[in-house]
Amino acid sequence: MSDTLIIGGGVMGMMMALAAGRWPCQTVTLLERGQCGREASWAGGGIVSPLYPWRYSSADLVACHAGQKANTPGLPRRLKEATGIDPEYRQKGLIYLRVEDEALALDWAHTQHKPLEVIGREALYAREPYLAAGHQQALWMPTLGSIRNPRLGQALRARLLAHVRVEVREGCEVQELMIGADHHVTGARLVDETVSADSVVVCGGAWSGRLLAAAGVLLPVRPVKGQMMVFNPVAAGLCSVDEPLLSRVVLCDGRYVIPRADGRILIGSTLEHQDFDKSTTAQARESLHASAASILPALGELEPEHHWAGLRPGTPDGTPFIGAVPGLHGLYVNAGHYRNGLVLAPAATRLLSDLLLGRESFMSAHAFTPPGVEIATALAS
Ligand SMILES: Cc1cc2nc3c(=O)[nH]c(=O)nc-3n(C[C@H](O)[C@H](O)[C@H](O)COP(=O)(O)OP(=O)(O)OC[C@H]3O[C@@H](n4cnc5c(N)ncnc54)[C@H](O)[C@@H]3O)c2cc1C
Numbered sequence: 001m002s003d004t005l006i007i008g009g010g011v012m013g014m015m016m017a018l019a020a021g022r023w024p025c026q027t028v029t030l031l032e033r034g035q036c037g038r039e040a041s042w043a044g045g046g047i048v049s050p051l052y053p054w055r056y057s058s059a060d061l062v063a064c065h066a067g068q069k070a071n072t073p074g075l076p077r078r079l080k081e082a083t084g085i086d087p088e089y090r091q092k093g094l095i096y097l098r099v100e101d102e103a104l105a106l107d108w109a110h111t112q113h114k115p116l117e118v119i120g121r122e123a124l125y126a127r128e129p130y131l132a133a134g135h136q137q138a139l140w141m142p143t144l145g146s147i148r149n150p151r152l153g154q155a156l157r158a159r160l161l162a163h164v165r166v167e168v169r170e171g172c173e174v175q176e177l178m179i180g181a182d183h184h185v186t187g188a189r190l191v192d193e194t195v196s197a198d199s200v201v202v203c204g205g206a207w208s209g210r211l212l213a214a215a216g217v218l219l220p221v222r223p224v225k226g227q228m229m230v231f232n233p234v235a236a237g238l239c240s241v242d243e244p245l246l247s248r249v250v251l252c253d254g255r256y257v258i259p260r261a262d263g264r265i266l267i268g269s270t271l272e273h274q275d276f277d278k279s280t281t282a283q284a285r286e287s288l289h290a291s292a293a294s295i296l297p298a299l300g301e302l303e304p305e306h307h308w309a310g311l312r313p314g315t316p317d318g319t320p321f322i323g324a325v326p327g328l329h330g331l332y333v334n335a336g337h338y339r340n341g342l343v344l345a346p347a348a349t350r351l352l353s354d355l356l357l358g359r360e361s362f363m364s365a366h367a368f369t370p371p372g373v374e375i376a377t378a379l380a381s
Helices: 011-020 058-071 074-083 102-112 121-127 149-161 205-213 282-295 297-301 338-357 373-380
Strands: 002-007 028-032 094-097 117-120 137-141 166-170 176-179 185-189 194-202 222-231 249-252 255-259 265-268 306-314 321-324 331-335
Touching: 002 011, 002 185, 011 028, 011 149, 011 166, 011 194, 011 331, 011 338, 028 194, 058 338, 074 149, 102 137, 117 121, 121 137, 149 166, 176 194, 176 205, 194 205, 194 338, 205 222, 205 306, 205 331, 222 282, 249 282, 255 282, 265 282, 282 297, 282 306, 306 338, 321 338, 331 338
Parallel strands: 002 028, 002 194, 028 166, 094 249, 194 331
Antiparallel strands: 094 137, 117 137, 176 185, 185 194, 222 265, 222 306, 249 255, 255 265, 321 331
8 A cells, every 4th residue: 555656757757756755754656657857847858937927827927936945956956966867957048049039038037036038149159159140139037957867857756766655657558546435536447457546746747638638637738749850960060069169048939959068959849739639740840940050050050960759748727737626536637737847846845745735835726736637526425
């Protein structure tokens, strides 16, 4: 019998398991269909901020802000100390090119006390000399950081595998949730066994809706495919690790380039509302390559080193679901973080932990309450 069962080993499930491992008198089991940290949490870009934060709702932003504070630099540093795996958090700032709602952005920054300023041509090219010519100004956010998310996943996984109170079971796909006669969720059914628990937390990323639908809860979480590519200009002899082609995240027309510590550069990403399809396409490759070259012309000549796709857990308005499922006792959700799962993970974990333990939290979870009340209530009546 596990006190707490967590389904899904992405960044959300792994952070949840780490948190639950600290609760008093708990045994914690994490069930992951494949290997932990290999889905959206691996595929993402690792920017520790919403792309255009001034376009988000206030509840999302409070959570993101709390996530940013918790993420950085404490969590990556502690993980590195504990596991030897460095998630490579780097706070190098972000440059916004061609922002159509600049006035709104500056207004937001002013009211939120965020450092965001307009910089002129000289300051821009002094920071990033290899950017395409012709930009007269940019917005500059010096506090933004990025993390190498595949390594964050590896570090979280290593930390959990060594944890005395958390059992990580990979290669275990949950077929359905088990619901007792009193409408209390009692665990999960795998292919050839059942795992019992007092409480179950669904952290299934883009697959969360599918998992909950079988229990009669209509959680509107849908996959939104994102394709990305990485270039290796160091290997191509275009630059060195010490003098890279790019040092800061640059965002232009909704696409971004992200530098890694070893000189690699990521370009992302597409937004494709399809089913559970993770294939890459020639069309996206061409479009991403064109975007990369339009930001950093040197990348136009370079073949990408790797091209991949991941499935973001999308929701109707981008707001995640964090909380108890009304009508089904013992069932909780932490899913649907769409484009901001890496930013939100620490705050979402904290919020749900506080709810589960009946503690007062740093913000209200009201805006994130999972739906499905009617259906769950119908089951219960
Ligand atoms: C291209 C791209 C770029 C992104 N860039 C950023 C960014 O820069 N910054 C940012 O903050 N966010 C970014 N994101 C979003 C972020 O990656 C996601 O929001 C986050 O990873 C979601 O984490 P998760 O744990 O909920 O989902 P996932 O990482 O997808 O994990 C869900 C896990 O549940 C498992 N699972 C599902 N069903 C079952 C089942 N029945 N039984 C057992 N296990 C199951 C899956 O195998 C998977 O491992 C990006 C995403 C993509 C795709």
